[in-house]
Amino acid sequence: xxxxxxxxxxxxxxxxxRVLRAAVAxxxxxxxxxxxxxxxAGRLGIEAASLYNHxxxxxxxxxxxxxxxxxxxxxxxxxxxxREAMRRRAMSARQLFARHPWAAALIDTRxxxxxxxxxxxxxxxxxxxxxGLSPAVAGNAFLVLDSYIYGYERQRSILAREDGxxxxxxxxxxxxxxxxGAFPALMxxxxxxxxxxxxEDAGFAFGLDLLLDGIERLLPAGQPQKRP
Amino acid sequence: xxxxxxxxxxxxxxxxxRVLRAAVAxxxxxxxxxxxxxxxAGRLGIEAASLYNHxxxxxxxxxxxxxxxxxxxxxxxxxxxxREAMRRRAMSARQLFARHPWAAALIDTRxxxxxxxxxxxxxxxxxxxxxGLSPAVAGNAFLVLDSYIYGYERQRSILAREDGxxxxxxxxxxxxxxxxGAFPALMxxxxxxxxxxxxEDAGFAFGLDLLLDGIERLLPAGQPQKRP
DNA sequence: ACCTGAACACCGTTCAAGT
DNA sequence: ACCTGAACACCGTTCAAGT
Numbered sequence: 001x002x003x004x005x006x007x008x009x010x011x012x013x014x015x016x017x018r019v020l021r022a023a024v025a026x027x028x029x030x031x032x033x034x035x036x037x038x039x040x041a042g043r044l045g046i047e048a049a050s051l052y053n054h055x056x057x058x059x060x061x062x063x064x065x066x067x068x069x070x071x072x073x074x075x076x077x078x079x080x081x082x083r084e085a086m087r088r089r090a091m092s093a094r095q096l097f098a099r100h101p102w103a104a105a106l107i108d109t110r111x112x113x114x115x116x117x118x119x120x121x122x123x124x125x126x127x128x129x130x131x132g133l134s135p136a137v138a139g140n141a142f143l144v145l146d147s148y149i150y151g152y153e154r155q156r157s158i159l160a161r162e163d164g165x166x167x168x169x170x171x172x173x174x175x176x177x178x179x180x181g182a183f184p185a186l187m188x189x190x191x192x193x194x195x196x197x198x199x200e201d202a203g204f205a206f207g208l209d210l211l212l213d214g215i216e217r218l219l220p221a222g223q224p225q226k227r228p
Numbered sequence: 229x230x231x232x233x234x235x236x237x238x239x240x241x242x243x244x245x246r247v248l249r250a251a252v253a254x255x256x257x258x259x260x261x262x263x264x265x266x267x268x269a270g271r272l273g274i275e276a277a278s279l280y281n282h283x284x285x286x287x288x289x290x291x292x293x294x295x296x297x298x299x300x301x302x303x304x305x306x307x308x309x310x311r312e313a314m315r316r317r318a319m320s321a322r323q324l325f326a327r328h329p330w331a332a333a334l335i336d337t338r339x340x341x342x343x344x345x346x347x348x349x350x351x352x353x354x355x356x357x358x359x360g361l362s363p364a365v366a367g368n369a370f371l372v373l374d375s376y377i378y379g380y381e382r383q384r385s386i387l388a389r390e391d392g393x394x395x396x397x398x399x400x401x402x403x404x405x406x407x408x409g410a411f412p413a414l415m416x417x418x419x420x421x422x423x424x425x426x427x428e429d430a431g432f433a434f435g436l437d438l439l440l441d442g443i444e445r446l447l448p449a450g451q452p453q454k455r456p
Numbered sequence: 457a458c459c460t461g462a463a464c465a466c467c468g469t470t471c472a473a474g475t
Numbered sequence: 476a477c478c479t480g481a482a483c484a485c486c487g488t489t490c491a492a493g494t
Contacts, residue, residue, distance in 0.1 A: 036485090046460090058488090118410075149379075178346070198367065474479075
């Protein structure tokens with residue numbers, strides 16, 4: 001039987017790239033737990049078994065998806081100052097997480113030796129080396145920055161809501177759920193955020209700038225970088 | 229048929245607590261992907277279906293496991309200075325990850341309104357409030373610190389090895405795998421770490437102290453805290 | 457080279473039936 | 476109240492057979 005063609009879609013031959021893109025679209029729409037080989041195959045108009053012509057298994061699929069979205073993060077260009085470059089890629093990563101809420105969890109367990117991930121690491125490290133850091137210190141700075149960038153997203157997403165409510169609603173729910181007097185400090189903080197919403201961007205920038213300040217102090221003297 | 233009693237084990241009635249402890253032991257030994265309801269039940273001498281008398285499902289099981297290991301993290305005591313308290317809990321968390329390598333991934337997706345998680349948040353926030361931070365700032369500091377602590381573990385574990393090799397082996401493998409000239413900065417950093425191993429503890433402390441320094445600067449004047 | 461159909465060895469979960 | 480046995484609706488993956 002010939003492949004079923006889905007209406008409106010121009011015919012395209014199935015390829016690894018197209019499998020990965022379909023998987024990303026599926027997970028964007030229905031969440032990571034809805035990703036099954038059968039459903040993914042259905043989207044491509046083939047059977048589940050046929051996917052194994054393009055990916056070696058589900059693990060390879062997830063690896064490929066992680067690498068595909070890493071390519072969406074803006075990489076530092078050569079002309080940019082290192083601090084501006086690091087800030088930009090952090091913001092670009094956060095925009096990526098807004099488009100693909102599942103990406104942070106996938107990337108930081110599966111950033112392995114895939115093409116885009118290697119390019120990402122090379123460009124970030126290159127920027128830090130050119131700024132004057134030693135290779136070992138550049139590696140440490142990279143690890144520390146990415147720990148914070150991906151870690152913040154994961155912590156933030158615990159507090160985020162699936163419904164349309166904002167952070168004041170979450171805070172109010174927490175405050176309501178605590179029996180009076182049990183967790184006074186938590187209650188006090190929840191009450192504060194129920195009144196004035198938590199600014200996620202400012203909260204992120206606070207920690208990021210602290211780390212960037214510290215990295216800047218490691219630079220050899222005579223290479224001052226102005227802060228924005 | 230009566231419950232089969234495993235040899236050497238004293239008879240204990242199955243309870244939620246015992247289910248959770250058995251799950252932690254199973255995952256410690258065989259990894260998170262080896263956790264199935266059937267195998268877990270087998271360890272307890274019961275059938276898989278019986279687990280549903282103690283947990284509402286696999287999701288509840290994972291939630292309970294996360295909460296159980298959170299309880300292992302040392303909490304700040306009242307007498308301690310805030311900075312020492314934050315440093316201690318960070319180190320305690322890292323020791324937890326050494327005992328339970330799967331814990332970081334579980335905790336930072338599942339720290340929800342469970343008893344130990346609430347107590348953890350309350351004690352950390354209480355310490356920061358007593359140090360003089362406003363509730364909103366204390367919440368932000370908590371989020372930033374935990375982003376880094378859990379994020380670092382996840383990044384670190386990507387680079388870690390399952391076999392007995394150390395970080396110089398990983399670095400050498402990366403260096404060998406890159407085709408010459410393709411990723412010069414990455415190659416340079418890998419070469420540096422192949423020669424001198426990456427110090428994970430010092431690398432962690434670097435970022436942590438930067439964040440603590442920044443939080444300290446937010447404190448009202450006249451409450452100086454000495455650095456260790 | 458790529459796809460299908462059917463199967464295999466698993467999963468989590470439900471539920472009537474037992475004690 | 477807690478457990479069993481059996482079933483259900485799924486999974487990822489394999490493989491001979493087709494084109």
